[in-house]
Amino acid sequence: MHLTTDAIVCGVIQHGESGTVVRLLTPEAGMQPGYVRGGRSRRLRPVLVPGNVVRADYRSRTEDQLAALTVELVRSRAPLLAEPLAAAAIDWTTALAATALPEGQAYPRVHAALDGVLAAIESAASARGWAAALVRYEYLVLTELGFGLDLSACVVTGARDDLAYVSPKSGAAVSRAAGAGYVDRLLPLPAFLIDGGAAEWDAIRDGLRLTGHFLARDLLTERRAMVLAARERLILRLQRAGA
Incomplete structure (x- = not known):
């Protein structure tokens, strides 16, 4: 195996006295682990x-062997780690990819979305400039891994307009009219998840509640549920920031 590509650092685990096992998200080869000698x-x-x-260079004698990995820095986001809110967002978004994505399967849309969220965190003047993109990223991860929500039409009436809720059981959209009287049993569906564009804080909170429900129920279960602590820290910091 020999692979050379640009990639996003998503996970770093100590290995031995001085080495590290690093998980990188690549555009075309998906999540790829490798051993970095002297990584610490x-x-x-x-x-x-x-x-x-x-810039990552993977080399191994067989496909089953953990590849030796050498890296060169292309873009550093390390200065953002001095900002608690940005650091929490980077920690969660990269940990989600490292934990949820299977190794060696291409997810170019997830790579592009993660790169976009990280770029937004880096450039936005405040969390409002990247929080909606973070919700869309979580939604995309669910979709790409087979746990997508059906937001195309109302599950009750088939209507495609005025979709306002999501069933927490089926993950299907419900129109405002069909959901009347059942609001307390449904999850709010923020319009920006369907229409795109910017979002107010109330809609972002609804989006985080929506994706968080299905991440915890369907994707990040058993041992993988430990990563949800990083998401909880992020939401707590968003609340402290006034979100």
Whole structure:
């Protein structure tokens, strides 16, 4: 196996006295693990930071062997880690990819979405500039891994207009008229998940509640549920920031 590509650092685990096992999300080869010799060294620690973009070179004798990995920094987002809210967002978005995506399967849309969220965190003046993109990223991860919500039409009437809720059981959309009288049993569906564009904080909170329900129920279960602590820390910081 020999692969050279730009990739996003998503997970770093200590291995031995000085090495690390690194999980990188690549555009065309999906999530790829590799062993970085000396990954805990003073030179490589600032490179192997979740959210950074690196030029990765993987080499292994067989496909089943953990590849030896060398990296060069392409884009550093390490300065953002000094900002608690940005750091929490980077921690969660990269951890979600590292935990949920199976190795070696291409998810180019997830790669593009994660890169877009990280770029928005880097450039936006406030969390409102990237929070909606983060919700869309979570929604896309659910969709790409087979747990997508059906937001195309009302599950009750078939109507495609005025979709306002989602059934927490089926994941299907419900129109405002069909949901009347059952609001307390349904999850709010923010319009920006269907229409795109910017979102107010109330809609972003609804979006986080919606995707969070299905992430916890369907995707991040058993041992993988531990990663949800990173999401809880992010939401707590968003609340403290006034979101």
